[in-house]
Amino acid sequence: MIEVELKFQIPEARRHALLKALDPKKSEIIQLKAKYYDTEQRLLAQHGIALRQRLEGNRWIQTLKAAGKSHLHRFEHNYDWGELEQPPELDLNLYQQDAEAQQILKNALGDSQDILKLQFETDIQRTFRVIQFEETDIEVSLDIGEVRTDTAQHEIHEVEFELKAGSVQTLLAFSFEWVKKYQLWLDVRSKAEFGHLLVTQQKVSAAKLAKELSLSKKDPASKNLRLLIAQQLQHLLPNIAAISAGVSEQEHIQQAQMALDHLYLSISLFKDWNDAVSDKWATQIGAFKQQFDHLQHLQHMQTTLGAFLQNPNTSSNLTKDILYAKEKLFNLVRSTQNVHHYLELLMFSLEQEEKVQSQDLKWFAQNTLQNQYKNLQDSLTGADITHFESLDKLATKIHALKFSFPILTSIYDVKNLQKYSKALNDAQLAASEYQILASSAEYIQQTELEASDWFVLGWLTAKQEVYAQNLVEATEQFLVSRKFIK
Numbered sequence: 001m002i003e004v005e006l007k008f009q010i011p012e013a014r015r016h017a018l019l020k021a022l023d024p025k026k027s028e029i030i031q032l033k034a035k036y037y038d039t040e041q042r043l044l045a046q047h048g049i050a051l052r053q054r055l056e057g058n059r060w061i062q063t064l065k066a067a068g069k070s071h072l073h074r075f076e077h078n079y080d081w082g083e084l085e086q087p088p089e090l091d092l093n094l095y096q097q098d099a100e101a102q103q104i105l106k107n108a109l110g111d112s113q114d115i116l117k118l119q120f121e122t123d124i125q126r127t128f129r130v131i132q133f134e135e136t137d138i139e140v141s142l143d144i145g146e147v148r149t150d151t152a153q154h155e156i157h158e159v160e161f162e163l164k165a166g167s168v169q170t171l172l173a174f175s176f177e178w179v180k181k182y183q184l185w186l187d188v189r190s191k192a193e194f195g196h197l198l199v200t201q202q203k204v205s206a207a208k209l210a211k212e213l214s215l216s217k218k219d220p221a222s223k224n225l226r227l228l229i230a231q232q233l234q235h236l237l238p239n240i241a242a243i244s245a246g247v248s249e250q251e252h253i254q255q256a257q258m259a260l261d262h263l264y265l266s267i268s269l270f271k272d273w274n275d276a277v278s279d280k281w282a283t284q285i286g287a288f289k290q291q292f293d294h295l296q297h298l299q300h301m302q303t304t305l306g307a308f309l310q311n312p313n314t315s316s317n318l319t320k321d322i323l324y325a326k327e328k329l330f331n332l333v334r335s336t337q338n339v340h341h342y343l344e345l346l347m348f349s350l351e352q353e354e355k356v357q358s359q360d361l362k363w364f365a366q367n368t369l370q371n372q373y374k375n376l377q378d379s380l381t382g383a384d385i386t387h388f389e390s391l392d393k394l395a396t397k398i399h400a401l402k403f404s405f406p407i408l409t410s411i412y413d414v415k416n417l418q419k420y421s422k423a424l425n426d427a428q429l430a431a432s433e434y435q436i437l438a439s440s441a442e443y444i445q446q447t448e449l450e451a452s453d454w455f456v457l458g459w460l461t462a463k464q465e466v467y468a469q470n471l472v473e474a475t476e477q478f479l480v481s482r483k484f485i486k
Helices: 012-022 099-109 168-182 191-199 221-244 250-269 279-305 312-333 336-350 361-381 388-411 417-445 451-481
Strands: 002-009 028-038 049-056 059-067 073-082 117-133 136-148 153-165
Touching: 002 168, 012 117, 012 136, 012 168, 028 191, 049 099, 059 099, 073 099, 117 153, 117 168, 117 191, 136 168, 136 191, 153 168, 153 191, 168 336, 221 250, 221 312, 221 336, 221 361, 250 279, 250 388, 279 312, 279 336, 279 417, 361 388, 361 451, 388 417, 388 451, 417 451
Parallel strands: none
Antiparallel strands: 002 073, 002 153, 028 049, 028 117, 049 059, 059 073, 117 136, 136 153
């Protein structure tokens, strides 16, 4: 069985209003007490699997859950033990008749003989009812309670929207109406994840790392763009959840920045692949990403230049700017506007294709790649090593090609591809260093420098000129070495 649901956290100030909107008089209220099991090495948790026994009212239900193809979908197998005086024994034999459940357990446990042990428990009061919205049945559940071990506990106060019948798109549209009204923020973390954090005495799960993006050669370009967006959301949303909850580490911020960069580039470069792409998406994601870029740049300057700045006011202002950028980022990631963006992209990634494209994936890939080559050549022609904007434009084109090149060329059988990749890598390195140095020089020029700090600006300017020349030469070398892929 595939379950489709979205979960949101509720700002404390809006909790009473949401409960009132759910209207307990029209809802059912049930107490849910669950026990979660795993091996000593937490093999199930490492594979994103939860195995629990839960008392739902008077009935015991054994449930196996696993991640699905997106943060909306997940596999769920339920076995109703009925009403028992004592909790039932955990029984993996229940899954012998379900091939998918067996495979999920085998992938996680292998031939391990480790005993599954109780790891943590949950005690939740659920207020829920089914609401019909545009011919779609949606179960709205407000969960209040806690996850606990013998020595620690974590408060739960969240709302879930589960699709019972109808379309995923309507579920997303319905959810956003509640997001706007109650300032909800999307949280892809599960109660099981909270429990495992308690067991391991951690406040946050490790940052979600990027996986290699891939295209499906048998599918049209329109469907492949949805696939890319889905892969990037799988990377983005867990890291955004950690930031939104105020428990993120630096790696969560860096990975979220990378995911947003990939989303922005995919939407910008491949927008012609699918007619459903909105013109506003690239602008919205780009503006959001800039806040991550700004914070990264400030932190980089503090790390690399902090020891050289003699003026205490310059160093103090830089520290203040970093704190302000972090606070702004925290507010942005959970803002109603950006939650709407996440839901829009989720909706796009899950929609089914209807229109048949006249050209195949290879045609679209080749067309995109050649357009990028042309734009890069035009930017190189217009580049002037004394003109920041022209070099910044060139660096941006190099960055975009560095992202798209391995994706687009993956559908070709190209010999000596490493030769082209090395030349592109050299250009990308020069582009990145140039943009960092140029931005640092611009920031320092905007501060009130004392004489002791002018040498820092002079050093940055000199290094900037070196990397500007490297950028132009490396781009020229790439354009000479590459060939149009037929």
